[in-house]
Amino acid sequence: MxxxxxxxxxxxxxxxxxxxxxxxxxxxxxxxxxxxxxxxxxxxxxxxxxxxxxxxxxxxxxxxxMKVDAIITDWRPPEVIEKYLSGGMCGYDREGSPVWYDVIGPVDPKGLFLSASKQDFIKSKIRDCEVLQQECDVQSQKLGRNVESITMIYDVEGLGLKHLWKPAIETYTEILQMFEANYPEGLKRLFVIKAPKLFPVAYNLVKHFLSENTRQKINILGANWQEVLMKYIDAEQLPVIYGGKLTDPDGDPRCRTMIHHVSPVPPSYYVRDHVKMEYEQCTTVSRGSSQQLDYEILFPGCVLRWQFASEGADIGFGVFVKAKKGEKKKAAQMEEVVLSQRYNAHLVPEDGSLTCERPGVYVLRFDNTYSMFQAKRISFTVEVLLPERLQSPQGNGGSKNTTVQAEGNSQS
Known part of the structure; x- marks a missing residue:
């Protein structure tokens, strides 16, 4: 069955x-x-x-x-991702499922990661998943039967060592894990086409993050890849560059996103060259350990805002809540309110905010427990902004307002 x-x-x-x-x-x-x-x-x-x-x-x-329910309407990827990350949805397979293309060769991983944060890439892929799920729902209504999975085509022509850059591979594995955990049975089949000799090396780096069920859906095609694609996708639904009859995918209404070949990311997009942050504090997180910063929030509706950068390598970061100021608690003993993730803050400075729905002690945790050999130096600024109703006419609502107690108590 x-x-x-x-x-x-x-x-x-x-x-x-x-x-x-x-x-x-x-x-x-x-x-x-x-x-x-x-x-x-x-x-x-x-x-x-x-x-x-x-x-x-x-x-x-x-x-x-991740605010997924509003990610299509309320969030757009940074311009550099939209312009320089190739791929997109185009057409439907013979069973009516959407077809998604990833065009790997032209992508400039280092240029992209110097221009946008890892979280922007992850959010953009979550957004893609939600767009595809919406498209499946539309097809289900249109065809009168359930459509719940997609066909994917990975064009890996031009795959090279630049694509095996460690931060890019690590982010890609996180995206795969996110997809496996949150969009089960969303993949019908995946075709890998134009695979160079380097492909098995790249695949071995990520395949252990895939379930056995997903791995069985991956088909690495040989020289007859066009013939195989035509068995599953009608020529009218397949771009001409892949052997079909769609001559202008970008302008065709069946293609909701662009499939384009891109050039290297211009240095003008590089965040490191254009954003010079002034941070108020620095700390060093020892190898194999973590540090916590306690901020006591007395009033609901306060906004906790942070900016940070690391030196040399990535750093984990998350926000938790505990009951009492000064008590030592491990991450697993606290409520997680901002998902703890590893950030490439050594490449792109990170910033974020949280509206505190209730009073309590909010804990900003820098996590280096996964690194057994390298300590991480972190530069950061944290502010607590008052809700509008509590701001004085002269005050700006910042963390220096005396009605908010916010102290950074570091603990490993």
Missing amino acids: SGRIGDLSPKQAEALEQFRERIQDILPQLPAQHDHFLLRWLRARSFNIQKSEAMLRKHLEFRKQ
């Missing part, structure tokens, strides 16, 4: 019923509530109800932390 509607075993049907019952409390918050959607999570965990429930609840937290 495939585990899909119309092809469920009695045990699978019973598991679906139990799964729906166990997630009643979060069902209204999910992007979809129908059985097709719920079965994707069950299939991803081989119909283990407990594991599927844990996966789905974690996904809901991911959606809240």
Whole structure:
């Protein structure tokens, strides 16, 4: 049994019923509530109800932390990503699923990472996933049957050592892990075309982050790749550069995003050359350790704002909440309110903010526990901004206002 509607075993049907019952409390918050959607999570965990429930609840937290529900309407990638990251959606396969292209060769990884943050790349891929899910929903309505997965084409012609640059590979693996954890069963098949001799090296760097189910969907095509693509995608839906009849993908309404060959990123986009930050504090996070900064927020609605840069290598960063100022707690013992991630702050300065919905002690945590050999020097500025109702006419609402207690207490 495939585990899909119309092809469920009695045990699978019973598991679906139990799964729906166990997630009643979060069902209204999910992007979809129908059985097709719920079965994707069950299939991803081989119909283990407990594991599927844990996966789905974690996904809901991911959606809240990354503001996924509004990412299409309220966020756009930086211009440099839109102009210099090649690829996009174009056409549909013979079963009506959207086709997504990634064109690897022309991409300038180092130029992109000097021009935008790692989080911008991750958010742009989340946005792409949501756009594709919307397109699947449109196709489901149009065709009168469930469309829930996509066909992907990876054009790796021109893949070279520049693409194996460590920060780029690390970010790509994070994106793969994000996709596996939050968009299960979203991939129908993936075709790798025009693979050079270096491709097996690149694939070996990332394949262990893929589930066995995903790996089975990857097809590395040989010299007859055009013939194979035509078996799955009608010529009218395939760009002419890939053997089809679409002559102008960028202008065709079936192509919602550009598929273009790009040049190296101009140095004028490089953030490091144009943003000279003045930081108020510095600290060194020892190898294999972390440091926490405590900020006590007395009033709901305050905004906690931070900027930081690291020297030499990336640094982990996240924001947590605890009950009492000065008490020592590990990250696992606190509530995480800004997802802890590794930031390439040695390449691009990071900044962010959080509206504190309730009073408490908010902990900014710099994490270097994953680095066994290298300490990290961090330059940073943190501000606490008062909600408008508490600002004095003369005050600017900044952290120096005496009605907000904000002290940076460092602890490993």
